[in-house]
Amino acid sequence: MTTQRCYYEVLGIERTASEGEIATAYRKLAIQYHPDKNPGDDEAIARFKECSEAFEVLHDRDKRARYDQYGHAGVNGNGSGGAHFHDVGDIFSAFGDIFGDIFGGGGGGARVRKGRDVRCDVTLTLHEAADGCTKEVEFQRLEPCGDCKGSGAAAGSAREVCSYCGGHGRVIQSAGIVRVQTTCPACGGEGSKVKDPCRSCRGKGQRLRKVVTEVKIPAGVDDGMRVRIPGEGEPSMSGGPPGDCYCFISLLNHPLFERQGQHLVCRVPITYPQAALGCTLEVPTLSGRGEVKVPAGTQSGDVFRLGGRGMPDPRSHGLGDLLVQVTIEVPTKPSKEEEQLLRQLAEVEHKNVAPKRKSFFKHLADYFTASDQAEEE
Structure with missing residues (x-):
């Protein structure tokens, strides 16, 4: 570049910007103009070097x-330029820790990681799930x-310092002009090994x-x-916080109720x-006995709703409903008495009910026989 721009203008920040604001602005621009994202783009590489020079000073x-x-003259002594990175490799050498944070590295030493999470299984009855409870769980970590x-x-x-990475836990891998920090393959990022x-x-x-x-x-x-039990997972081997334990819920089937979300x-x-004349039914609920009024003329499969007799929602207030399907x-x-009364009912309804009905399979056999004869004709 023949004319140098103001470093604050390059990073898009005010002259009163804090150190954190300077670093944040540089990270955004470095990601935008990073050579990996702009292969073969000379202008992007130039921008990448320009914002790196600005950051190196500010x-x-x-x-x-x-x-x-003093402006640019105050940082290079001759007024001709800034930090003067000759190539992108110089930038990675100067700010390797920053690029590690941006592109998957972790700084100059071994990374601090949270401990691993563990799992256990909890089996509940429907009533335990409805009311909430405290359960004893067992797991290994x-x-x-x-x-x-x-x-x-x-x-x-x-433990001895890892000779491959020199105890840093990270190594720099080069691909042309691009250099990226990765976890040391010899020590797994710990920076040391056991002899x-x-x-x-x-x-x-x-x-x-x-x-x-x-x-x-x-x-x-x-x-x-x-359900999460915080801090009950495995401890961190690198000084980080412990992991968590996650309890996976399984519900036992209930002989009377089927769950559909918050509803039962x-x-x-x-x-x-009862269906023809109507009646009052005594039905079970989670809290005891309940009643449902069945109107005359009810059809098989009709559903009656008892509001607020279902399951609570663990994420909000309110209860589901109990759906009674008849x-x-x-x-x-x-x-013999029932058969006599049913025949009398059939006569009233002008229907002829034979004393002995053919079974379904006999009708099915007759149907197939008639179909075969029709095809032969």
Whole structure:
């Protein structure tokens, strides 16, 4: 570039910008003009170098003070330019920690990671899910080995600095002019290795241990949901926070109720006279007995709603409904008295009911026989 732009203008910030604002502005521009995102684009590479030169000056307090007072001449002594990165590789060398944060690296040392999460399973009855409860759960997690105190090294020895990455936990891989930091393949990002491993944990620094604790189940949980127990996962081996334990919920089938979200469905059989004449049914609810008024002329499959007798929602207030679905039950072996009364009813309805009906399969055989004869004709 023949004419240098103001470094504040290059980064798009005010002269009063804080160090955090300077870094944030640079990260955004570095991502926008990064060579990996703009292969073969000379203008993007030029912009990349320009914003890096601006950041190199403004993120340093002394250089920024000289630049604010004397301009470009104050930071290079001859007025001809800024930080003068000769190529993109110089930029990665200067700001490798920043590019590690942007493009998947992690700075100059081993990364601090949260411990791994663990899982356990909890089985509930419908009533436990409706009311909420406290359950005892059991699971296994890796914890620091007691013999080596989590170091993985045998007694009398210690972990050694990884020779591959020099203890940084990160290595720089080059691809042309682009250099990207990645996790060290030799030490897995820890920055150190075990030469003489602990016999108890075989150098892993962790051993599997059974844990028994309690979890509070909120009212209204459904099958497949999960409840988190914070901090009950595996501890971090790099000094980070422990992971969490996730309890996966399974509901047992109920003999009377079928769950549909917040609603419960109860299927109740009724007789033909109850459906035809109407009646008051006593039905079960989660809290005890309930009543449903069945009007005259009810059809099989009709549904009656009891509001607020369903399941709570663990994420909000309110209750679902109890849906009572009636089915007309036909007796398979009516008594002689019932058969006599049904025939009288049929006569009233002007219907002829034969004393003995053919079975379904006999009718099916007759149907197929008639179809075959029709095809032959």
